[in-house]
Amino acid sequence: MIVDLRSDTVTKPTPGMLDAMMSAQVGDDVYGEDPAVCELEEKTAKMFSKEAALFCPSGTMTNQIAIKCHTQPGDELIAESHSHIFHYEGGGIAFNSSVQARLIDGDRGRMNASQIESAINPDHDWLARTSLVAMENTVNKAGGSYYSLENMQQISALCRKKKLPLHLDGARVFNAMAEAAYSAPEVGELFDSLSVCLSKGLGAPVGSLLLGSSSFIKKARRVRKVMGGGMRQAGFLAAAGTYALDHHIGRLSQDHLRARELGKALAVMPYVSEVMPVDTNIVIFHLHTFTAAEFIEKLKPYHISVSAFGKHTIRLVTHLDFTDDMLAYTCDVIARKL
Numbered sequence: 001m002i003v004d005l006r007s008d009t010v011t012k013p014t015p016g017m018l019d020a021m022m023s024a025q026v027g028d029d030v031y032g033e034d035p036a037v038c039e040l041e042e043k044t045a046k047m048f049s050k051e052a053a054l055f056c057p058s059g060t061m062t063n064q065i066a067i068k069c070h071t072q073p074g075d076e077l078i079a080e081s082h083s084h085i086f087h088y089e090g091g092g093i094a095f096n097s098s099v100q101a102r103l104i105d106g107d108r109g110r111m112n113a114s115q116i117e118s119a120i121n122p123d124h125d126w127l128a129r130t131s132l133v134a135m136e137n138t139v140n141k142a143g144g145s146y147y148s149l150e151n152m153q154q155i156s157a158l159c160r161k162k163k164l165p166l167h168l169d170g171a172r173v174f175n176a177m178a179e180a181a182y183s184a185p186e187v188g189e190l191f192d193s194l195s196v197c198l199s200k201g202l203g204a205p206v207g208s209l210l211l212g213s214s215s216f217i218k219k220a221r222r223v224r225k226v227m228g229g230g231m232r233q234a235g236f237l238a239a240a241g242t243y244a245l246d247h248h249i250g251r252l253s254q255d256h257l258r259a260r261e262l263g264k265a266l267a268v269m270p271y272v273s274e275v276m277p278v279d280t281n282i283v284i285f286h287l288h289t290f291t292a293a294e295f296i297e298k299l300k301p302y303h304i305s306v307s308a309f310g311k312h313t314i315r316l317v318t319h320l321d322f323t324d325d326m327l328a329y330t331c332d333v334i335a336r337k338l
């Protein structure tokens, strides 16, 4: 058995998804003429109660376009210290937008309104202009933690009062919604822009959407083209996304259950010093007897792949292609004297 727990991006399209892709109606999306792309954009915008959406090749691109559209060079954005936009987008905040980041240490990746309020710069010409607050839900690097609706509402109210745009990196917002039981419109109305990924827990091969007002998305479309993200017959990929939204949201809680089982199996092992709380589909744990690189080597003969997330830290992510049989097998291997 081969078990790949490195990321929820490793899933392969299901037969149903492949059928949907192969029968997609396509056209040139740079001309706005790809029916499958338009369908996906309209469907996702409607789902989150936003006016418009833009289909992009990656979540990095949707986040970076949003940052570019909300800011001017020399500005500062506020984000949490674990955030993907800061750690894992190749320095794109500086590269694409000439913006700097003010990082807040939150509670397992989650900021609150008063922390954000204290980080907003007063209007002095020697201070960078604070022009954006960027949240992430769920928080990848903090182990898949999710925001409460109340916390998001308080942050949104603060940003509106301060006239600060609020962006959500919702690469795994569907996991947050599955666990916290808030709805897509409840989330959508709180943010000026949202990035959602189809290529993570939803199991599509490629693609993310940026959501916002019609005027914001018009601007974003121009930036997407500049970044080289204007795709021609992208409908083959968009059809996979539409299929994922129709069929793969309801099953996310199964991934969360399996992640919790992995967390429990690891917590009792002598080589594990600490398992972070497992809130959604991500399990992060620390090793005390060997390094992450050694742990990865030890699992190799069992054909189980995991990610190093620090010198002594490992991340596992459950997903569509991780079955109950694989869970039983993985728990069995974990329980051996590695």
Ligand SMILES: *Cc1c(COP(=O)(O)O)cnc(C)c1O
Pocket: 057, 058, 059, 060, 061, 063, 084, 085, 136, 138, 139, 140, 169, 171, 172, 197, 199, 200, 208
């Ligand atoms: C995966 C991810 C992204 C986007 O990643 P891409 O690989 O560029 O699609 C953005 N934010 C978070 C939190 C992620 O986990």
